[in-house]
Amino acid sequence: MSASPRPRSSTPSTAPKRPFGLEDEQHVPAVSSPLNPDFANSRTRKAPAREQREKKETLKKREAKGVEGARTGTPDAQNNSKKSKRSNQSSVISPIRYKLAPPKSTDFDPPRAPVFTPTLVRAKRQFYEGSEHVYNRKGFRYIHCIADPAFPSSQYHRSSETEPYGPRFNFEDASSHILFDLAGRSITTEKGFRMARANVGAREGRWYWECKILSGVRPPSQDPNGNLPPDDGGHVRVGWARREASLDTPVGFDAYSYGLRDVSGQKIHMSRPKDFMPSNASFCEGDVIGLEIILPSLSLHRKIVEGVYNKAVDTSDDLDPSVPTETPDIIRDRVPIRYKSHLYFEQFEYHSLKDLEELMNPSPVISNITSTATLAPPPPSPNHPIPALRTLPFSSIKIYKNGQAVGTPFTDLLAFLPPASKPLNQVGAREGLDDGMLGYFPAISVFRGGCAEVNFGPDFWCPPSELAAPNIAFSEDEDVDMLSAEPPINPLTGIRNPVEGVHSRLRALGERFNEQIVEDIVYDIVDEVDFWAQDGGETDQKRGGLGEKGPTVLGPVDPEAEEVVAAVRDGVGGLGGGAGGTGEIKELVQEEE
Secondary structure: OOOOOOOOOOOOOOOOOOOOOOEOOEOOOOOOEOOEOOHHHHHOOOOOOOOOOOOOOOHHHHHHHOOOOOOOOOOOHHHHHHHHHHHHHOOOOOOOEEOOOOOOHHHHOOOOOOEEEEEEEEOOEEEEEEEOOOOOEOOEEEEEEEEOOOOOOOOOEEEOOOOOOOOOEEEEEEOOOOEEOOOOOEEEOOOOOEEEEEOOOEOOEEEEEEEEEEEOOOOHHHOOOOOOOOOOOOEEEEEEEOOOOOOOOOOOOOOOEEEEEOOOOOEEEOOEEEOOOHHHOOOOOOOEEEEEEEEOOHHHHHHHHHOOOOOOOOOOOOOOOOOOOOOOOOOOOEEEEEEOOEEEEEEEOEEOOHHHHHHHOOOOOEOOOOOOEOOOOOOOOOOOOOHHHOEOOOOEEEEEEOOEEEEEEEEOOEOOOOOOOEEOOOOOOOOOOOOOOOOEEEEEEEEOOOEEEEEOOOOOOOOOHHHHOOEEEEOOOOOEEEEOOOOOEOOOOOOEOOOOOHHHOEEEHHHHHHHHHHHHHHHHHHHHHHHHHHOOOOOHHHHOOOOOOOOOEEOOOOHHHHHHHHHHHOOOOOHHHOOOOOOOOEEOOOOOO
């Protein structure tokens, strides 16, 4: 007799398993993507913390204290207004303000050039040693300033320039062993490799400049057998460098500069030379080396450093967008200082980061299990997890020799906007701020007699075809129309890109100098209006002026800077070294090397 079948239960004994990758009926992807980067935050999102209620006094207590308006319907409207004001200020970033004594009468005079002392003659040129001026040192940068009565809220100080005016080498942004000519466009040295950077840099767009070798590797024509003579003329390296690059090293020494060697024409980056010039041809005395840099727009640059760049969406350099983009604030924390009767702005300088030092000199990672070296970290890329190791798509450096294009030795340059660049970790330094002068600067390093001259245009010695013959059309009414030149070829794709706006065409770097001056003027005016608004629209004459012996530092709008203000009030470091209660401008002392 067969056993009767077991009756089946109407309900399952265990709950069915949910499909993998689904939870709480929220279809959340298991892996993040650039189009959905915040899914992880949505999983762990917590309920907002309940705001603690403010304890209020009763009506009887307020009447007993004689509080004005005690019986009004809004007894703590003033407190509420202060609270809302603090919440509004939390999103505002403003430069730190230092209260100083009134400027001297000599502070209103135009800044003077360095004192030049004749030192030597090389390549039929007189070179001078500069003195009576300050050099940028580790952690600090110096810019000429002047007192101006039109800027009372900015402590009567604004940016300025010194002679010789125009694009040239920056006397303050060069090694102290560099010798200049009076025009500031030729340099040499008797020491080992020393570097000098220009006073104009590139942040976005296409820019071109030239370097002529005045003294360096001898050309083969000077030897009857066609051999290169002994290297008694010194050496020269040319390239582009960021502000973090050391001035006592050659161009291309670290990750902050890209250079070209005169010997064999090798390209060099992070001290790793690689063949580049055809037939390893050196560039010798008399040769003109042209350098072109291509950088994407600052809006695309910010997407990269903020970690929101998407290769599938951001498919162009966005140099000439159809819709103007909003420009973020430029914040310059600086204080005027004196140095041998000169007046400068002192500000914190960006410094080399450990991540890029590790990229230059990687250390092997040892596994605890196998005791063998593991895989190297990922190479720099636009979406690298470390901001300093993110690269700029559509960026490159192109080289010309005597007007002929040689090639593109460098592509995907490293990003430079914060947080890819950071100031030295010291009291008063704030991270994540762009002072408007971050970028790539023309740089030349010379070695034991090497001598070079720069040309920032517009009259180049050996201009490329795109700059040599601009198309100019004259109409009958004498109006001049500038027609765009032939569109350039994208070095990454090999496809000719359309050129529609001014930023997409190749331009002389000297034009950038004029734009830089305009930007400085605008930033000075913005800071003045900002400080004036913080003072409630009052001038110094109405609120007592700068001559009062009060606190040295005025409070900034940015709440994150409260520690900086407290540190400077206590005389602990900071810009100006903590000027003290007298409010006098600090006298800077630099030891001679």
